[in-house]
Amino acid sequence: MDLTIRIAGEAGQGVLTTGQLLVGSLAELGLEVLATRSYMSRVRGGLNWYDIRIGDEPLYGPGDKVGVLVALTDEALEVLGEEVASGGMILHNTGSGKGDINIDLEAVAKETADSTLYSNTVAAGAVMALLGYDIGVLEGLLKKQFAKKDEGVVSGNIACARAGGKLVADQVGKLKGPKPTRKGGWVYDGSTAMGLSAAVSGVKFVTAYPMTPSTGVFTFLAGAADEYGIVVEQAEDEIAAVNMVCGATYAGVPGMTMTSGGGFALMAEGLSLAGMMELPIVVMIAQRPGPATGLPTRTGQQDLMFTLYAGHGEFPRAIFTPGSVQQCYDLTRRAMETAHEYQTPVLILTDQFLQDMEHSIDELDSQPRLIDRRIVTDAGEDYVRYAVTDSGVSDRAIPGGEALVVCDSDSHTADGHITEDMDAHVEQQDKRMRKLKGMTAGALLPERFGAEDAETLLLTWGSTLGPGREAVALLNAKGVSAAMLHFGQVWPLAVDKVKEAIGSPKRIISVEGNCTGQLATLLRSVGVLTECELLTNYTGMPFTGAEIAERIQK
Amino acid sequence: MDLTIRIAGEAGQGVLTTGQLLVGSLAELGLEVLATRSYMSRVRGGLNWYDIRIGDEPLYGPGDKVGVLVALTDEALEVLGEEVASGGMILHNTGSGKGDINIDLEAVAKETADSTLYSNTVAAGAVMALLGYDIGVLEGLLKKQFAKKDEGVVSGNIACARAGGKLVADQVGKLKGPKPTRKGGWVYDGSTAMGLSAAVSGVKFVTAYPMTPSTGVFTFLAGAADEYGIVVEQAEDEIAAVNMVCGATYAGVPGMTMTSGGGFALMAEGLSLAGMMELPIVVMIAQRPGPATGLPTRTGQQDLMFTLYAGHGEFPRAIFTPGSVQQCYDLTRRAMETAHEYQTPVLILTDQFLQDMEHSIDELDSQPRLIDRRIVTDAGEDYVRYAVTDSGVSDRAIPGGEALVVCDSDSHTADGHITEDMDAHVEQQDKRMRKLKGMTAGALLPERFGAEDAETLLLTWGSTLGPGREAVALLNAKGVSAAMLHFGQVWPLAVDKVKEAIGSPKRIISVEGNCTGQLATLLRSVGVLTECELLTNYTGMPFTGAEIAERIQK
């Protein structure tokens, strides 16, 4: 069984604080936890919410109906009340009596600990108790969290948690939370998993211009900079960011920048530069709905084709599209490795939904395990940067040693110097493009979830992994023969293998967070697919498994 | 019959001047003329050439073998000598005797008119005479050209032209030029045709950051600004340029910017803005080989897919790809009209080859014929900018009248004000995307050259029109059943009609100036095509008809 707790209220009211207390406690208890965030583009006010789905079996995406709604404002209750499942309960932050449970959280906090600041703790305590969970684990968390503050803060919070618990005492039993089934403890969000992976893998230079929803990774890396030895610098604009990373990778350290679609649009020229100069840059793009500024704090999957073709001229690139928090960790490393193996730009395409998604997974290794930069250290005076090879990959030396390293944005000869000779131009272009062969051979194949011979095959990429898996399970439970193929890498594609992986199901449905079906377009363009159905959602909200399953059955 | 005259030498030596004297004279005579330029990325030195193909039947592309090579330097002779057809002649600018005709042009000019400056005229006179043409027409041209200078300049030049003619007197007859067949006079290059069309059609605001090979149009419009009433401003960068044009079109006048791939990369965000704000901007992109700086003065067709997907988020756009000087004129107007009909960005994709190509065509109308901006002038206080309509097109008012015009880069409601409401977001997104229906219905269909039932069908887009037509003629002449389909508009595509136009020939060959076959990719992506052959050329030089025909027969 599973259940979703939704904390909803204005920005600045502590939606996040309450939610994170619960996420920490519930994960520690050993529940499966998957939390997602919905927030508006403002710092105070508006209507934000935080959904914590808990279960006794692995969870992959957001839940469908809300089991417990903690409505911190009247608006939250009005707008979101109807999404509460039958049998669900509403805890309303007021004495007005519109909820199933009505508590003036701030008043309770004030009364209990003489501070309205702890009202979040009251709410967390109430929810824990309501679902029949031991409040002790929340108390432990509070102790850890406020270890550095004075004793009064800890005791005040603990008293508030208990007070919250007491206030729902008469309701306990009405709604039972799922049973803990795992060894608890670790919860990560996509941003943290990506940032951690980059740090562990040896990113040494990070620069970005802040842009939602990519700022989480940037902030994580700024926080981790001293520990891992990273130079983190805020750029004056995205053009500076991508060009700085080009410089850094040329000089010899793994570099990375992160942005969203609008910022990435400004990086297209720099991407082309990295392609021409053969620099192993990594750009992380966290998608949000466009065009233009669009909905800055929402989610979407509209930039696949743009990412694939961004930059003038033709050059090889790889695009990874992690689908889970675990993949955020795994594929960030893989992106860095691919960039260095092939000396060409690599993109990581993610989105608000996944960046903010928290998931209870096993502990991620935080010990440095630097990737191999694949540089040559013994190059001598006769070194040339762009030697023509079968693989398209040339020995890469870095400046400072005996070899002079000459890189050019113009067409160049093997020695890196500018040329207008057309034979050299073609030879170098062919050399660069040959990398695609190796990159294709090494590319991640789409992963199948469900039976080999399923009649209906869902195609998904990126963050739709979780909702897609859940949809398959729901469909299967209803006797529908369905499976899913998820693309964790969308470029390059091993055409024959992908064709084989798709097989010939009765129905093929591309499930995408955009309105034109970009994965389907891509697959058609390489000849993997002819016709397929589209199931799209471009509301700014992620899919849920139930939504997909339902729309497929219609 | 046809014949190519090639003038070759260093930048700054007068290659262009000589060539243009000849082009003007030969067109005036009534020959079919098609001239193309090859130059290096430098201001002086290097090796540039100018090919003037003349014929007694319509010409569409550059010639294959050179009939007359005017080699202004030794290098020109060495590098280009072998491209002279058998029976062709070399006029070498020296007494050294390596050419068929050896004239020290500067010495002759000095001797004849006491100025080395007129050496170009000597060369032009020599070529005219050599081919058996009347030098009088060249004299007329010189008179017109130097009408404002003092008499000495005119007479000096005329004397030099005659001197040139005399020096080849003993060679006359060896090589006969084709016969004039048309009423002569008008010659235009692609840049002029485009610029003139924009001016005539009512572009009122033009801004750009200089970038080869788009600067020709920019320069033409700067020159025409006073006559046509255009504000022309050089922007500080391409980002400024595209955003200025967004502002100008919002305010109510047709606006345009021009650049090449690298500059366009910087405009991708602005393009997305125009999509979101529904602004009728026109961006002209003159392609050159990339990636990055690449070969700045050469030609290529590598940016089709980039142009199609540039900008984050999904929004409608149209892409025109003129193939001839005449189409530069016709489709620039059509681009402006389409932008205004659908209130969305429209792109014109051209390249160095076509921008610099001169062609003897009928006179282009230079009288203003302003396009209909399709604005409403009677909107009142209750006006909203983004009314939801079936066509997706809303009434467009411009600021300054009674209606307040509110445009937003964020998701917005019909009144243009920022919203985070997802229903409004989806409603507006659907509205914008609905424009594609009308745009598709009105889209230019690919044009067929050759028999309906040809066994081999060439697919071409943009500037490959001419070489493609010539290839078809050559193939047909050899008994090969071949035809061509040329795309003057590549987006949106009327899928069914394009399918029909393609039919089911035995062989389909996409002939493209890139290495991945971008038109073929595009056609596959929309389901118009499955497999096809590729015939590519990414050397930086344009195709010739002979080259295409030969490679097809292999």
Place this chain on the structure above:
Amino acid sequence: MKLAETDTKPAWCPGCGNYSLLKTFDEALEEAGVDRHKLVLVSGIGQAAKLPHYTRGNVFNGLHGRALPAATGIKLSNHKLEVTITSGDGDMYGEGGNHFLHAIRRNIGVKVFVHDNQVYGLTKGQASPTSDLGMVTKIQKHGVMSLPFNPLAIAILEECSLVARSFVGERDHLRATMVAALKHTGGFALVDILQPCPSFNKQNTFKWYKQRVKPVGDDHDPRDKEVALRLALRWGDEIPIGVLYRSERVSFENQQTVLAEKSLVEQYAAAEGGIS
């Protein structure tokens, strides 16, 4: 999902300096007699840049950092419009820095109001080009190390047509300064407005500004470039506010021969008429 209700009110935090800025701006527009139908409120993206949605006029709310080029295009197409920009310090001096430099050189006749809160508000508290040295944020963990950008000094150096500074906590002063900018006809007018951001800038608070701002005296001659520059460079216990500088330049649009008589929009309409 209907979230519309929440969008009609300004999306600013309680206590934000933008509220009084907006109010004063509205008053200044009235006082300067600006016809709302001829007014185009241009902005980029940021908290400041939302302002146009909360008042009346034509609105062009464009891209982050790109208000100036958009406004330039608007002004050149129809120079009879009053074109204002409301922008943030990140928007105008960070992402938009190059346009700032060159628009002043051009002297395009737009009125630029920068809500200078010395921080990136909307993206939650990173340093901006005007952040003071040492300011610690989640990105600038060791404090800001880049010298603050001084927009007024740069503008004066570039002989910007009108250069002023004010503070949202001095409403009369702010209104008067805004009116001066709105009435200005010589070209580019820059008003940098100190605006507390209680959510993210805990250093340069309302009180911090209030204690420091000091209007330049009536005897200050804004034609004196050297003095103006000296005032602009003052940032410490005392921060001079007021119109610091005025230059004698002709606006860009008034130098265009093509615009000597009619705006481009008028010319187009006339030509269309002539043809139809």
Place this chain on the structure above:
Amino acid sequence: MKLAETDTKPAWCPGCGNYSLLKTFDEALEEAGVDRHKLVLVSGIGQAAKLPHYTRGNVFNGLHGRALPAATGIKLSNHKLEVTITSGDGDMYGEGGNHFLHAIRRNIGVKVFVHDNQVYGLTKGQASPTSDLGMVTKIQKHGVMSLPFNPLAIAILEECSLVARSFVGERDHLRATMVAALKHTGGFALVDILQPCPSFNKQNTFKWYKQRVKPVGDDHDPRDKEVALRLALRWGDEIPIGVLYRSERVSFENQQTVLAEKSLVEQYAAAEGGIS
């Protein structure tokens, strides 16, 4: 088609100021004792930006306008390299204007040599940000209307670590100025070099510059910001050349705690070694 032969020699016009600039630069590198293996010659695109191909060192010839951010990334990854930039006035002050503003604020330790010919050379003669008022080109048909950008004054205002001007026609002066920049350890060094472009700038010719440039006297104190600014603003019958300004700042790379001991490149190599 083989066009290689023509590429090995500088692709500049005969009589171009870049030739003596290149020669002097080579001499300055020798005189300053720069190890060519530790030298990275960064550039953008333009005539000036081709220079790195014509001398010896590591080369990063990047995008038009983007030399500064690339150089910043290089310097931060390996601050033990000597990172120089050769750039044009369009490259550095036009397309690259925003980076110019912010790199100086950052005080990144790179040496910037701007070949200032007051025109766009490579694209054949459009006005650049430093073109004089009134200069007529094929684009600026009515002459340049934007006030010229004054890079030195802006740099001084931003307390750029070292600010200098020189002229290719004064080779000893130029060499000495270049050496001063190369030996500078305090951060960002700007040398704006007046460079005649006989092909496209018919106004500011060799002779025009030669008649006007005047070295600042030995008594000039480059620590005096006001005087430096006054010198930088002088542009007319007399154009001061020399090191106009020096500030007391610590370079950006020297403020990074992470770089206190080793460069990032060294750290990576060490960590790799530890693992393998």
